[in-house]
Amino acid sequence: MRNNVFYWKCDSPIPSQEKIAHFFNNKYTPEVREAVGGALHDFLGHSPESLVILKSDGNHLVAKFSDKGTDYFFRADEGRVTDDVYLLAESTVMNLLNKQGLPVPPVYHTDITLKRYPFRFQIMEFIRFPCLNKFAKENTLDEKTIASQSGHFLAQIHAMHFPGFGFFDTDKLSADGTMKGLDASAGDYFRKCLDKHLAYLTVHELLLPEKELRIITAFDKAVPLLNSVKGSLLHRDYAYWNILGTENEIKRVIDWDDSVSGDPADDFGIISCFLSDELVNIILKSYTEHTGVDDSFRTRIHLHCLRNMLWKTVIRHSLGYFDKGKEFFLSMNNGTSLRDYTLRKIDIELEKLENAL
Known part of the structure; x- marks a missing residue:
């Protein structure tokens, strides 16, 4: 848990050089790409119609995938800190706010187990608007x-x-x-x-x-x-x-x-x-x-x-x-x-x- 953290990117136990390599480089090895496909297959019950890997200068693996005319957003952390499952808290907060009608994307699925895949991940609404x-x-x-x-x-x-x-x-x-x-x-x-x-x-x-x-x-x-x-x-x-x-x-x-x-x-x-x-x-x-x-x-x-x-x-x-x-x-x-x-x-x-x- 984040007992000794004030701000995650600053205080996580990952060494700075590893953070730099992770944040600003391609996170999608062939093995990771294959695992993402497997996670999406589990969510949909079949393979997505399309899968587009997105660039991310940050903490997460991100991708867009589509099925039956609906676009979804895939977002994952690689489980580099074994006891940090804050993705669960994030998904909970987002769904609480979305249910109140606030402009926050709903999260459809969250997996923090690391049992089947080498990452924890969320699947949520894909937003077509830029930042x-x-x-x-x-x-x-x-x-x-x-x-x-x-x-x-x-x-x-x-x-x-x-x-x-x-x-x-x-x-x-x-x-x-x-x-x-x-x-x-x-x-x-x-x-x-x-x-x-x-x-x-x-x-x-x-x-x-x-x-x-x-x-x-x-x-x-x-x-x-x-x-x-x-x-x-x-x-x-x-x-x-x-x-x-x-x-x-x-x-x-x-x-x-x-x-x-x-x-x-x-x-x-x-x-x-x-x-x-x-x-x-x-x-x-x-x-x-x-x-x-x-x-x-x-x-x-x-x-x-x-x-x-x-x-x-x-x-x-x-x-x-x-x-x-x-x-x-x-x-x-x-x-x-x-x-x-x-x-x-x-x-x-x-x-x-x-x-x-």
Whole structure:
């Protein structure tokens, strides 16, 4: 289980070089391709009419297959961590949200056993719309309209509450279907792996010791704000590459692999890592049509944004993101290097948090 994980891509036990080889290279060996065909045959009762392997710069094997006029999406992890069955929690969350009428794909089948195939997998609805990052890079995305829709969506998922905090306990979910966070408090989850992340950044000279001390001091002052927080369902990677749709409409929100029970301000802390203050405020405006946002909530956005920038910087450095070209999904449209943007964002959010306290 994810007992010692704050964010999976950053904190999983897979060594960095193996992550790099896995994320950015062809995952479909002939043996894997044959196994995928077998899994689809089991699901349908016969072979699919078509099977198209899709490119994935990420954690999963992905493919599109068709049968009797219906397109499906196949998504799998290779079982590289034997006790991580979080695909079960992800599928459960997605189906809960889909049943409430929210724009989340339904999952038709989930297999976490590794008994017949060398991967755990999901089969779900195939969405024909591209991710919004495509339109953002083309400067055709109506960001203000999408921001307004995002506020309504986030308010609805945050209205779902669960006991505990952090990643869901998949042992309990498997045993009795109960969704419960692994951590006792929001503060416990917030501080998980924090020392490890700070140590990495200082060792690699991405943070100077005096800045590390400022961050620790600010966190010590702000973390008590989490004491009264109730655990809500969070996406924890709500960004354009995980939203499918058109230039002005959200059709589906995907990739719930990092969903947790936590502080609603944390989703805004993720969003603030990428979007301007103007767009974040538009999201907050529609969000407040459903629920209140006070000064503590706004301060916690800065708290979470800074915390999230720390693990994001670890990932971006350790997995070589800073060296990727302009076609990389995180590349900046304005020509700013990802490294410069990332380190500057840490400075900005630290200053915002210090001023808010």
